[in-house]
Amino acid sequence: MGGNGGILLVEDDRVDVMTVQRALSKYEINNPLFVARTATDALAMLRGKSAAKVDPLPVLILLDLNLPRMSGIEFLGELRKDPELRDLSVIVLTSSNEPNDREAAFRYEVEDYIVKPHSFDEFATAIKTVITDALGAR
Secondary structure, eight states, X not given: OOOSOOEEEEOOOHHHHHHHHHHHHXXXXXXXXXXXXXXXXXXXXXXXXXXXXXXXXXXXXXEOSOOSSXXXXXXXXXXXXXXXXXXXXXXXXXXXXOHHHHHHHHHTTOSEEEEOOSSHHHXXXXXXXXXXXXXXXX
């Protein structure tokens, strides 16, 4: 399942990174997965200012909102201002169920906003659904 395009996961929690990796493996989603622990690292990877440059650009970004140094919402603002990056597809995958966070994310034209489920099976199913939907729309 999945095409060749890479997925960039912007997530600082190691357990959540491993959970996404397990979910991709469970559903045989073989797209390359790049991981950035901070939003600033993600921007550097996307802009080629990092040894871990994402090239070609990812077909999808999975973004946590609660990140150190620069929040996910701030990341979205930077991403949408950059002419080379503004059209990248982003799905918010976060523990925040705050209406203000949801509204702010959709102002930056995210594809979807998913609150992380607590069980692995629910989490894996959510990952499969959003990735399949996002990649199928291409």
